[in-house]
Amino acid sequence: MDFSLNDDQLQAQKMVRAFVATEVIPTIGEWDRKQEMNPTTLPRMAALGILGVCVPVRYGGQGFDYVTLGLVCEELERGDTTLRVVMSVHMGLNSLSLLQWGTEDQKQRFLVPQATGEKYGAFALTEPGVGSDVVNMTSTARRVGDKYILNGEKMWISLATKAHHFLVVSKTNPDAGHKGMSAFIVTSDMPGVTAGDIHGKLGVRAGSTGWIAMQDVEVPVENRLGEEGEGFKIAMSALDNGRYTVASGATGLIRACLEDSMKYAKERKTGGKPIAEHQLIKQKIGYMQQWYDAARLLYLRAGWLKNQGIRNTRETSVCKWFATDHSVQAALEAVQIHGAYGFSDEYPVERYLRNSKGAVIYEGTSEIHQLMQADYALGNREDRPLRQELPAYDPEFWQSEPAPAAGD
Template sequence: MDFAFITEHEMVQKTVRDFAEKEIRPVIGEYDREHKYPHFLLPKMAELGVMGICIPVRYGGAGMDYISLGIVSEALEWADASVRETIAVHLALNAMTVFQWGTEEQKQRLLAPLATGAKVGCFGLTESGAGSDVAALKATARKDGDDYILDGEKMWITLADVADYLLVFAKTDPAKKHRGITAFMLERGMAGLSTGAIEDKMGVWASNTGWIAMNAVRVPARNRIGEEGEGFKVAMSALDNARYTVAAGASGGIRAVMEASLRYSQERETFGKKIAEHQLVQQMLAKMALNYDIATLLWQRVGWLKNQGVRNTRETSQAKWFATEAAWEAASDAVQIHGAYGFSAEYGVERYLRNAKGAAIYEGTTQIHQLLQATYALGWRRDKPLRCELPAYDPEYWQE
C-alpha cells in the first residue's frame, strides 16, 4: 500500500493550490459579498486544464487521472466552495456523464468543447417538488419525429445562468416512475428554454444557483444521453462522480479553516496566554486535524477505486457524508475560536460555515447518505453493473 502522490499529482496539486492562493483567495471575498459569479476564472481554469482535468486528451481534456480531479477539488474549495462547485457541476456532473454514457459522436460534439472549457455545463435534476425523491420529478419529454419536446422546470441548479450545455432529466414514460426518466443535453439558445438566478441564499454567494424553465423545448434525439428510460442510472452515476468532488472539496474547506484557526489561536491572548494554550481550544484544533486526515483518506480511496474502474457508490457516499459534516463542524469551531471576529466577515471563516451547510444538502442530503450506508451495512443493497461504467484510468489511452 502506497499513500504517496506520484510526481504528476504533486504537480497538479502545486499548480492548482498556487492558482487558488494567487488568483482566487485575494478576490473571492468580494465576489461573495456582492453575490457575483466570478466569470473571469473560467478561461483561467480552462487554460490550466482544470475544466477537463480527468478527460482524455483525445476529447479535449488534460488526460490526468481521477485522483487529480480530487486534488483540484480540494485545492479550489480551500479558496471557496463556489469555485469548486463549478468543477463538480461542469465537469463531474455534465462532462464526465457524456464521457461515461455518450456515443462517440456525442463525445466529439459535446464533450470536447466542455473539456477544453469552450463550453460550460450544468446538471438539472432537482425540481421544486423533487429533490431527494428523484422519481417524483415532473418534467416530461414527448417524442415527436426525430425530436423530443421537453416541458417542465428545474430548481436549485448550479450554473443555470452560466451554462451553455444543460443536462436535464425528464420523464419519457411517467407511469414507469424512475425507470421512465431520460437524460437530454439542452443547448443555450433552444427556443422555449430560459434560466434565472435564485437570490437570497444562505451560502455559496459567489456561485450561480438558479432555475431552468422548459416550455416546449425541441431537442433532437442526437442530444439524448443514454437510452430512453436510463436517465435515473445516468443521474446516479453522475452523482457518484460529483459527490467525490464534493468530498474532496470539503477536505479543502477543513484545511482552510484549520489553517486560519491555528494562526489565530497562536496570536490571540486571553488570561495571559495564547488561546492555543487553552485545552478546550486545542480540542477543537485536534478535531479539525483528525477530520481533515479522515476526509482526505476517504476521498483518496474513492479516487483510487475510480482509477481501477471499480464501482464506488458506497465509498463515495461515505466520503461525501463524512467530509461535508466534518467541514460544517470545523467551520463552526473556527468561528468559535475566532470569537466575535469569527462572527464578522473580517477573517472569512464565517463564509466557510455558510458554504458548508449547502454541501450537506446537495448531492444527497446527510440523511439520504445515512440511509444508503445503512442499506449497505445491512446487506440489503448490492450495486448492479451498469451498461456504461466509468472507464478505468489508462494513462496511454488518456494521454494519446
C-alpha cells in the same frame, strides 16, 4: 492502495494551489459580499486546464486521473466553495457522464468544448417540487418522430445562467417510475429554454445558482444520453462522480478551517498566552485535524477505486457524507476559535460556515447518505453492474492523441 502522490498529481496540485493563493483568496471576500460570481473565474479555470483536468487528451482534456480531480477540488475549496461547485457540475456531473455514457459523436460535440473550457456544462435534476425524491419529478420529454419535446422546470441548478450545455433528466414514461426517466443534452440556445438566478442564498454567494424553464423545447434524438429509460441510472452514476468532487472539496474546506484557526490561535492571546495553548482550543484543533485526515483518506480511497474502474457508489457516498458533515463542524469550531471576529466578515471563517451548509443538502442530503449506508450494511442494497461503467484510468489511452483518421 498506495496513497503517495506521483509527479503528475503533485504538479497539478501545486498549480491549483498557486492559482487559489494568488487569484482567489485575495478577492473572494469581495465577490461574496457583492453576491456575484467573479467574471474571470470560469475563463481562468478554463485557461489553466482545470475545466478539463480529468478528461482524456483525445477529448480536449488534460488526461489526469481521478485522484488528481480530487486533489484539485480540495485545493479549489481551500480557497472558496464556489470554484469547487463549478467542478462538481461541469466536470463531475456533466463531463464525466458524457465520457461514461456518450456516443463518440456526443463526445466530440459536447465533451470536447467542455474539456477545453470553450463551453460550460451543468446538471439539471432537481425541480421545484422534488429533490431527494427524483422519481416523482414532473418534467416530461415526449417523443415525436426524431425529436423529444421537453417541458418543465428545473430548480437550484448550479451555473444555470452561465452554462451552455445542461444534462437534463425528464420523464419519457410518467407511469414507469425510475425506468420512465431519460437523460438529454439540452443547450441554452435551444428555443424554449430560459434561465434565471436565485438570490438571497445563505452561502455560495460568489457562485451561480438558478432555475431553468423548458417550454416545448425540441431536442433531437441524437442528444439523448444513453437509451430511453436509462435516465435514472445515468443520474445516479453522475452523482457517484459529483459526490466525489463535493467530498474532496469539503476536505479542502476542513483544511481551510484548520489552517485559519491555527494561525489565529497562535496570534490571539488571553491570560498572557496564545489561545492555542489553552487545552479546550487544542481540543478543537485536534478534532479538525482528525476530520481532515479521515476525509482525505476516504476520498483518496474513492479516487483509487475510480482509477481501477471499480464501482464505488458506497465508498463515494460515505466519503461525501463524512466530509461534508465534518466541514460544517469544522467551520463551527473555526468561528468559535475566532471569537467575535469569527462572527464578522473581517475573517473568512463566517463564509466557510455559510458555504459548508449547502454541501450537506445537495448531491444527496446527509439523511439520504445515512440511509444508504445503513441499507448497504443491512444487505438491503447492493451495486449491480451498469451497461456502461465509468472508464478506468489507463494513462496510455488518457494521455494519447487519437490516431489520425485514414487519409490524414
